[in-house]
Amino acid sequence: MPMLANPSDKYEGYVPLSMPDRQWPGRVTKAAPIWLSTDLRDGNQALVRPMTIEQKSLLFKSLIRCGFKEIEVAFPSASETEFAFTRKLIEENEIPDGVWIQVMAPARGEYIKKTFEATRGTKHVIIQLYTNTATLFREVILGYTKEEILRLTVEHTHVVWSLAKEYSSIYGTSFRLCYGAEGFSQSDLDFLIKFCTQLKNTWEADGRSEYPVIFNLPSTVECAPANHFADQVEYFCRNMPNREEITVCVHAHNDRGTAVSATELALLAGADRVDGCLFGNGERTGNVDIVTLALNSYSQGIPGLDFSDLKGLTDVARRCTDIPIYPRQPHAGDSAHQDGIRKGFRAMAERHAKLAGTGKPKMWAVPYLPVDRSDFGLSYKAVRVNSQSGKSGIAHLVEQALNLDLPRPIQIAFYKTVQDICDAEARELTVDEIALIFRRTYHFCHDGTDTDNSDPVQLRAFNVTEGDLFEGILSINDERCSVRVDAEDVRSTIVSAVNQTGGHSFRVERQELPAGMTATYAWPRDNTKEGESGWWGIGTARDATGSMVRSVISALNCALDNYKRKDRTLYILEFVVASMWLSMQRILCPSLQCAVPKSQVPVALMLYTL
Numbered sequence: 137m138p139m140l141a142n143p144s145d146k147y148e149g150y151v152p153l154s155m156p157d158r159q160w161p162g163r164v165t166k167a168a169p170i171w172l173s174t175d176l177r178d179g180n181q182a183l184v185r186p187m188t189i190e191q192k193s194l195l196f197k198s199l200i201r202c203g204f205k206e207i208e209v210a211f212p213s214a215s216e217t218e219f220a221f222t223r224k225l226i227e228e229n230e231i232p233d234g235v236w237i238q239v240m241a242p243a244r245g246e247y248i249k250k251t252f253e254a255t256r257g258t259k260h261v262i263i264q265l266y267t268n269t270a271t272l273f274r275e276v277i278l279g280y281t282k283e284e285i286l287r288l289t290v291e292h293t294h295v296v297w298s299l300a301k302e303y304s305s306i307y308g309t310s311f312r313l314c315y316g317a318e319g320f321s322q323s324d325l326d327f328l329i330k331f332c333t334q335l336k337n338t339w340e341a342d343g344r345s346e347y348p349v350i351f352n353l354p355s356t357v358e359c360a361p362a363n364h365f366a367d368q369v370e371y372f373c374r375n376m377p378n379r380e381e382i383t384v385c386v387h388a389h390n391d392r393g394t395a396v397s398a399t400e401l402a403l404l405a406g407a408d409r410v411d412g413c414l415f416g417n418g419e420r421t422g423n424v425d426i427v428t429l430a431l432n433s434y435s436q437g438i439p440g441l442d443f444s445d446l447k448g449l450t451d452v453a454r455r456c457t458d459i460p461i462y463p464r465q466p467h468a469g470d471s472a473h474q475d476g477i478r479k480g481f482r483a484m485a486e487r488h489a490k491l492a493g494t495g496k497p498k499m500w501a502v503p504y505l506p507v508d509r510s511d512f513g514l515s516y517k518a519v520r521v522n523s524q525s526g527k528s529g530i531a532h533l534v535e536q537a538l539n540l541d542l543p544r545p546i547q548i549a550f551y552k553t554v555q556d557i558c559d560a561e562a563r564e565l566t567v568d569e570i571a572l573i574f575r576r577t578y579h580f581c582h583d584g585t586d587t588d589n590s591d592p593v594q595l596r597a598f599n600v601t602e603g604d605l606f607e608g609i610l611s612i613n614d615e616r617c618s619v620r621v622d623a624e625d626v627r628s629t630i631v632s633a634v635n636q637t638g639g640h641s642f643r644v645e646r647q648e649l650p651a652g653m654t655a656t657y658a659w660p661r662d663n664t665k666e667g668e669s670g671w672w673g674i675g676t677a678r679d680a681t682g683s684m685v686r687s688v689i690s691a692l693n694c695a696l697d698n699y700k701r702k703d704r705t706l707y708i709l710e711f712v713v714a715s716m717w718l719s720m721q722r723i724l725c726p727s728l729q730c731a732v733p734k735s736q737v738p739v740a741l742m743l744y745t746l
């Protein structure tokens with residue numbers, strides 16, 4: 137069947153509540169709600185293969201680590217696994233003090249009895265009794281009138297109460313009633329309010345309530361916009377007698393993809409508690425995603441659940457549910473817009489540095505990142521590069537991998553190199569691949585990791601002594617020589633080599649890196665031409681002299697690459713470097729000039745030419 141030209145022939149829209157004095161739009165959330173995880177119940181009942189006891193135990197432990205104080209652990213009357221898991225938690229003492237477990241039961245005597253049996257001997261239990269009050273469900277599934285469903289629920293509230301009394305006298309357990317008003321968002325609210333009032337009175341008769349009754353208000357099927365759900369919750373909260381004596385919980389499903397918004401608005405409308413699942417698992421399109429909700433609230437400065445190890449939690453959730461986590465998961469999804477992120481980090485670091493010692497808080501503000509991923513254990517390395525990425529993203533990854541803050545001309549050049557590879561291979565490149573391409577392109581050797589052994593020119597080892605002596609071993613095509621020279625001579629040689637290059641300039645830029653490292657970027661340019669030469673020398677070391685020598689060696693190896701590729705446009709610049717190398721070499725190791733076989737190293741030929 138094609139889609140209808142006029143869908144109103146088939147589908148009826150929701151009926152808005154007339155509540156012109158609604159309060160929720162003007163409110164601001166200031167505190168986190170009570171969080172209840174229903175991963176082990178609603179999340180579990182929807183799985184292709186419901187969780188095993190081992191999987192449930194694993195997930196339960198993770199939920200405890202996240203800081204949930206209320207966890208719906210099972211529907212004990214539904215299966216042996218559900219029953220046995222509840223028993224295991226209790227018998228093996230796995231429920232920490234201060235944590236309430238919740239179990240769910242329908243309004244059927246034998247199921248409620250089984251549910252209580254499962255909870256034998258524990259300290260704190262919330263019994264969630266549920267019936268459906270939505271007209272469609274009530275009539276079609278249960279075949280009950282309003283009066284009948286009310287009678288059924290009240291009767292079973294009595295059953296719950298008498299069992300609670302019995303079990304608490306035997307085991308000392310504290311029981312709390314939660315009424316799950318299945319179908320709340322499609323129910324007649326005035327009827328439901330009378331209904332809930334009667335349940336509350338039943339539960340509290342003879343002053344027998346130690347803890348407030350929880351009314352759980354689900355959008356069992358989400359069929360209207362989030363603002364309508366908020367109106368319904370506000371209406372319920374405003375019209376329930378003695379509102380302060382009850383806890384109002386919301387349980388939003390995500391059929392319209394708006395469960396998070398609906399829940400956030402419902403909290404403004406007066407809800408105290410949120411019932412949901414990690415990463416939005418649950419029946420059909422899922423329950424409200426409690427990770428997103430809690431992190432949204434965290435990003436507004438409100439503390440709540442602890443997702444410091446979001447990666448670990450993701451792995452556990454996947455192992456237990458066999459459902460992959462969406463790569464665009466809010467907050468935990470991959471980052472993009474690397475340029476903004478990179479600039480944002482710098483600007484923030486500068487702002488924070490100025491605040492040092494003032495006692496003022498160092499607030500987070502980075503474009504595109506509402507929260508700092510590292511707060512929940514995620515790195516920025518997850519940023520990957522594809523053919524759509526700009527130079528900043530690539531530079532950001534180089535910075536992540538190699539600690540280098542590339543000067544802009546090098547960013548532009550390296551970006552072209554990476555783009556060509558991405559385009560040719562039509563895929564994303566990881567941070568490790570980018571680092572490798574960088575090393576190869578610039579014959580870049582990190583201090584300690586040493587050169588690629590195939591580089592023709594290498595500084596194999598060196599040391600700058602306290603007396604400023606540069607001692608090292610250089611080689612060209614495996615011909616080695618030892619160097620022992622005043623470090624100042626090395627530096628002045630490089631400077632004088634630059635001066636010798638006539639119409640060319642050879643810029644040398646120094647950069648202090650973290651952990652006491654220094655980087656030197658050496659880039660030659662032909663002053664008669666516009667733009668950059670397209671090749672560079674880059675070196676890092678613990679001291680400036682070492683990094684300078686390395687940068688020249690890197691430039692020389694790059695020159696050799698260009699020569700091999702017979703890139704004539706760069707030819708003249710190769711001579712610039714060669715000239716520099718020659719000057720440097722005269723001081724460092726004159727013996728090498730003779731040691732290089734002319735036929736093998738074209739750069740050596742250039743050296744001789746000069």
Ligand SMILES: CC(=O)SCCNC(=O)CCNC(=O)[C@H](O)C(C)(C)COP(=O)(O)OP(=O)(O)OC[C@H]1O[C@@H](n2cnc3c(N)ncnc32)[C@H](O)[C@@H]1OP(=O)(O)O
Pocket residue numbers: 178181211213214215241242243244247266267268277278318356419
């Ligand atoms: C929205 C929700 O999440 S509601 C929770 C749903 N839970 C699950 O899906 C997982 C747990 N399993 C169940 O709930 C099962 O239905 C069981 C184990 C409780 C019941 O087993 P069965 O009676 O064999 O289930 P079945 O699904 O065939 O029928 C359910 C019966 O319970 C009735 N029922 C449904 N909800 C309720 C309720 N809240 N209270 C009382 N009876 C109910 C139905 O009308 C139906 O009655 P019928 O057999 O007279 O037609």
Ligand SMILES: CC(C)C(=O)C(=O)O
Pocket residue numbers: 178266316317318319352354355356357387389
């Ligand atoms: C019965 C309850 C709480 C439920 O899961 C729902 O209505 O979706």
Ligand SMILES: [Mg+2]
Pocket residue numbers: 178354356387389419423
């Ligand atoms: Mg549900």
